[in-house]
Every structure is written in structure tokens, then in C-alpha cells.
Amino acid sequence: MKIRSALATILAFGLLTAVVSAPATAQEKFTLRLAETWGPNFPIFGDATKNMAAMAEEMSNGRLKIRIDSANKHKAPLGVFDMVKAGQYDIGHSASYYWKGKVPNTLFFTSMPFGMTADEQYAWFYHGDGMELMQEVYEPHNMLSFPGGNTGVQMGGWFRKEINSLEDLEGVKMRIPGFAGEVFSEVGVSPTNIAPGELYTALERGTIDAVEWVGPALDLRLGFQQIADYYYTGWHEPATELQFLVNQKTWDKLPADLQAILRTAMKTAAYDMMIHSVHENSKAWASIREEHPNVQIKNFPEDVLTAVAEANDKLLAEAAEEDAQAKRIIESQAKYLKNARNYTDISLRAYLNTMAELNE
Ligand code: CA
Numbered sequence: 001m002k003i004r005s006a007l008a009t010i011l012a013f014g015l016l017t018a019v020v021s022a023p024a025t026a027q028e029k030f031t032l033r034l035a036e037t038w039g040p041n042f043p044i045f046g047d048a049t050k051n052m053a054a055m056a057e058e059m060s061n062g063r064l065k066i067r068i069d070s071a072n073k074h075k076a077p078l079g080v081f082d083m084v085k086a087g088q089y090d091i092g093h094s095a096s097y098y099w100k101g102k103v104p105n106t107l108f109f110t111s112m113p114f115g116m117t118a119d120e121q122y123a124w125f126y127h128g129d130g131m132e133l134m135q136e137v138y139e140p141h142n143m144l145s146f147p148g149g150n151t152g153v154q155m156g157g158w159f160r161k162e163i164n165s166l167e168d169l170e171g172v173k174m175r176i177p178g179f180a181g182e183v184f185s186e187v188g189v190s191p192t193n194i195a196p197g198e199l200y201t202a203l204e205r206g207t208i209d210a211v212e213w214v215g216p217a218l219d220l221r222l223g224f225q226q227i228a229d230y231y232y233t234g235w236h237e238p239a240t241e242l243q244f245l246v247n248q249k250t251w252d253k254l255p256a257d258l259q260a261i262l263r264t265a266m267k268t269a270a271y272d273m274m275i276h277s278v279h280e281n282s283k284a285w286a287s288i289r290e291e292h293p294n295v296q297i298k299n300f301p302e303d304v305l306t307a308v309a310e311a312n313d314k315l316l317a318e319a320a321e322e323d324a325q326a327k328r329i330i331e332s333q334a335k336y337l338k339n340a341r342n343y344t345d346i347s348l349r350a351y352l353n354t355m356a357e358l359n360e
Helices: 002-021 045-059 080-085 104-109 118-127 130-141 178-186 196-204 216-222 248-253 256-291 302-322 324-359
Strands: 030-036 064-069 091-094 143-150 157-159 173-175 190-192 230-232 241-247 296-298
Touching: 030 045, 030 080, 045 064, 045 091, 045 143, 045 241, 045 256, 064 256, 080 091, 080 143, 080 241, 104 130, 104 324, 118 130, 118 143, 118 241, 118 324, 130 143, 130 324, 143 248, 143 256, 178 190, 178 302, 196 216, 216 256, 241 248, 241 256, 302 324
Parallel strands: 030 064, 030 091, 173 190, 230 296
Antiparallel strands: 091 241, 143 241, 157 230
């Protein structure tokens, strides 16, 4: 009893000293509002925001609280950019390439066809020019943008008919958004964007012939394995990085320690989403293999990939010609990719090749 009360006194005194000696601003509490593009309890992506908020609150000892509104609440899944820019929300969780219609150069900060893998791209963001270039694009819109979690290599999509050559792609109606959709349209595909909730029915009824979504974990939930046999490997989104957007005024009013906590929480949540994706995709792929033996993994034939790679180069060259900032971003990514890939080739690729040979 005595010991306990002595301990309580010491603790209370310690706390009191901390309260008295800390500067007044450091005690201020903040509740920030976050709007996410995803619906409530959206797996993996939604877990990243919840993780981030929980870490920020815990690390700040409750001084930084983040309240999350999912799409059902704010009703504007693709309005996150505008809402954070206007200060209606302090933080957003979404994907940079969704804003290419508003600000074309936001396109480059999610994933590019034939671009970097997740680890190469994180290296570009945090140790290369990535963060600086991204900030340059977002600054005029009074926002900061941070990597917000990576899906890893996305699958190339579900097809109801096998693609054996470039001709087989002619007129194929496919849900594939973003730059990859533009690239695919150069080789005869008719890209469309359809809301996730309608994708299964669209594929089942033949409104579309093919659909790319993310990877096994998120695709399994939408049920494509029940109606399509051919699951293609990806070329179009090798490292899809989500995004945390922060309103500049919100950021500026936070004391330096809470800025550091928020930055750390976002970075850690992003990394955790990448490994969470590996975990969930491995589980989901095992279950598809077991329960849907109809599903066959296919690589696109060589003539398709060659044509798509050429179309990609052409569109990038056009984008670089039209805009000086786009040119700098494209060149920075190309240069970084080349250098990083030389190393990936002698490390990760060499290791995987060795393993594959051993297991043959
Ligand atoms: Ca996708």
C-alpha cells in the first residue's frame, strides 16, 4: 500500500513536472478529419488509414486524433483532392493518379506502366527526387502529398477469352483506368472505367469483356474467378502507391513534434499496407487455386507486350514534349529506374531465378 502510494506520488509529480515544463503549444490537442476514397471497412486500403490514425494517437499520447470519414459518409470518393484542398478535410487517403483530369502531372506518383517496383519506387520517393517532385506538383494546390501504401505488382486483369495475339485485343472492352487505359487504347482495346460495385455484373453480362482491378485479395471479393478463366499477369501497375494528402494550413498549424508523428505514422502505415498486401494476396491466391481450378495464369503474348511498351513510350514522349514539369518527372523516373533495375537484376532477380531453377 505504502509502496503503491509512493509510486503514485512519484508518477503524479513526474507528470506534473512534464506539464509545467512543457511549452504551452506542445499541450494543445488536435482532431484532424480524414476523408478516404474507400467505403467503410474496405480491406487493406482502409486498414492503412485506421493504422495511421491509431499510431498517430498513440505516439502523441492522445494529442493528435484523426477522425476517418469513408466514402459513404462524405459521398465524394473522387472528391478527396478538392475537399482537402478547400480545407473541408485536413487529410485525404486516395491515389494520386485519380487527379490526372484536374492536374495532369499528379499521374506520375502512383505507378507507371513498365515502371519501378515498389521497393525501387519507395527508394525514388525517399532517397531520390520523388518526394520533392511530388511536392512541386501539389504545392500550388496548398497540399502535401505522402506515399500512402503500396499494393505491390497488380494483376493484368481477368479475361473471359484467352488472348493469343494482338488481334485478339481488338475491340475488347476492358475496365482499365489511368495511363494504362490510354496505352491499351493505342493498341485497340476500348478502355472504360466502371464503379467497383458494378464490375461483376458488367463482366457477367458482357458489357465488358475484361477487367483489371488490383490483385488476388481484392479481386476475390468481387468474384471474377467465378466468371472468367484467364487471369493475366501485370505490366500496367507494377507498384501502385496510394496517397495521404494533407492540407497545407493544417500541416502548418501542427507543432513540429506532431508533424513528425504524423509523418512517421503515414510512412509506417504505408509500409505496413505493402506487407499486408503480400499477406492477403498470398492467402487469396491459395484459395483461388484451391477452389477455382478453372483459373489459369497467363502472360500477355509477346506481340501484345511489345506493342504496349511502344505505345507507352510514345505517350510518355508526347507528355514530356507538352509540359516541362512532366518532362523532368518522366526523366527522373526513367533515370532512377535504369540504375535501380541494374541492381535489382543482380540481386532480387538473380535470387528468384536461382530459386526457380532449383525448383524445376
Ligand atoms: Ca488497378
